[in-house]
Amino acid sequence: MAITEQDLLAALAGVKDPVSSKPLATARSVRNLQVAGDSISFEVQMDYPAKSLVPDLQAQLSAAARSLAGVRSAAVHISSRITAQVAGRGARLIPGVKNIIAVASGKGGVGKSTTAVNLALALSAEGAQVGILDADIYGPSQPMMTGTSGKPETRDGKLMEPKRAMGLQINSIGFLVREEQAMAWRGPMASNALEQLINQTRWQDLDYLVVDMPPGTGDIQLTLAQKVPLTGAVIVTTPQDIALLDAKKGITMFQKVGVPILGIVENMAVHICSHCGHAEHIFGEDGGRRLAQDYEMPYLGALPLALHIRLQADSGRPTVFAEPDGEVARLYKAMARQLASNVARQAGNELPAFPDIIISKDT
Numbered sequence: 001m002a003i004t005e006q007d008l009l010a011a012l013a014g015v016k017d018p019v020s021s022k023p024l025a026t027a028r029s030v031r032n033l034q035v036a037g038d039s040i041s042f043e044v045q046m047d048y049p050a051k052s053l054v055p056d057l058q059a060q061l062s063a064a065a066r067s068l069a070g071v072r073s074a075a076v077h078i079s080s081r082i083t084a085q086v087a088g089r090g091a092r093l094i095p096g097v098k099n100i101i102a103v104a105s106g107k108g109g110v111g112k113s114t115t116a117v118n119l120a121l122a123l124s125a126e127g128a129q130v131g132i133l134d135a136d137i138y139g140p141s142q143p144m145m146t147g148t149s150g151k152p153e154t155r156d157g158k159l160m161e162p163k164r165a166m167g168l169q170i171n172s173i174g175f176l177v178r179e180e181q182a183m184a185w186r187g188p189m190a191s192n193a194l195e196q197l198i199n200q201t202r203w204q205d206l207d208y209l210v211v212d213m214p215p216g217t218g219d220i221q222l223t224l225a226q227k228v229p230l231t232g233a234v235i236v237t238t239p240q241d242i243a244l245l246d247a248k249k250g251i252t253m254f255q256k257v258g259v260p261i262l263g264i265v266e267n268m269a270v271h272i273c274s275h276c277g278h279a280e281h282i283f284g285e286d287g288g289r290r291l292a293q294d295y296e297m298p299y300l301g302a303l304p305l306a307l308h309i310r311l312q313a314d315s316g317r318p319t320v321f322a323e324p325d326g327e328v329a330r331l332y333k334a335m336a337r338q339l340a341s342n343v344a345r346q347a348g349n350e351l352p353a354f355p356d357i358i359i360s361k362d363t
């Protein structure tokens with residue numbers, strides 16, 4: 001039986017990438033087609049981690065391949081290959097890190113740290129190597145949210161070893177200085193400390209480093225956004241008018257320094273009463289979605305205001321870790337896949353456009 005890659009791609013065309021809705025199997029993503037009698041096998045390589053979707057996608061691809069004349073069985077292997085992307089500003093990469101994602105908010109208390117750690121855990125659950133860097137000098141929450149503490153160890157007296165918990169590599173400004181001390185720092189001191197934190201940690205083979213940024217849009221945030229080679233930023237907001245106004249300032253700040261916005265997350269979108277199940281839009285309705293539409297930015301989704309999200313995050317076992325198969329974890333994982341897919345779409349930005357230089361003896 002002769003089956004070409006073209007035949008296979010035509011048969012698989014109806015199976016869509018769940019994020020982009022484009023065909024999952026393309027000339028670039030399908031490889032290693034093997035044909036043996038009426039059995040075929042092939043691999044599909046995705047560019048973002050999607051472990052929780054693999055069984056379903058495998059079944060869809062296999063069924064589609066079996067629609068080819070003469071094919072009775074089709075074995076499909078799906079893998080993910082995450083490449084390094086950096087906003088095209090010629091910024092140098094940090095060793096051991098492929099992509100750096102800032103999680104930011106224009107205003108404090110909207111759930112930026114909770115979102116950052118749950119997104120990090122969701123990316124990890126989907127199969128990526130993930131680190132979290134807590135750069136929130138005004139109130140570092142990651143030690144509490146990841147149940148980690150103490151000064152980081154060092155092997156060579158230069159680089160800090162990240163702490164490890166729940167599969168994540170973690171470093172936090174909170175491991176190094178007392179909160180009152182950090183809050184008293186003026187702009188340059190704070191951004192120098194944060195730069196050191198990011199550059200002097202021995203991150204190991206990370207696909208994504210999630211940076212929990214200090215809330216707000218002042219000098220410190222602007223300097224961080226400029227100095228760290230960010231792949232892009234996620235803006236967390238509540239649907240409330242005032243938070244949205246601040247989120248807009250956040251968007252403008254990143255745009256000013258050429259950092260792409262990878263998505264908007266609407267947190268505490270609706271309160272579900274834990275007794276009667278009644279849904280109430282305490283902070284207004286759909287504000288984040290409208291903000292994303294107005295600014296033509298990806299909307300990653302909304303999370304409910306739920307007591308267990310707070311209790312789990314505040315006790316060092318964030319929801320994606322504590323209830324990995326629950327509804328809220330499902331929401332975070334869907335957001336994480338879309339975010340990672342948006343990171344992959346930054347392709348082509350990794351190198352600044354240089355003109356071709358031709359050296360010729362004849363000129």
Ligand SMILES: Nc1ncnc2c1ncn2[C@@H]1O[C@H](COP(=O)(O)OP(=O)(O)OP(=O)(O)O)[C@@H](O)[C@H]1O
Nearest residue numbers: 108109110111112113114139268304305306309310
């Ligand atoms: N969706 C949610 N449902 C319930 N509680 C939440 C939710 N998101 C965050 N919280 C809780 O709200 C509080 C503030 O959240 P968090 O610390 O993540 O906000 P932040 O924006 O990072 O704040 P900061 O200004 O300290 O940087 C925390 O106690 C957290 O557990």
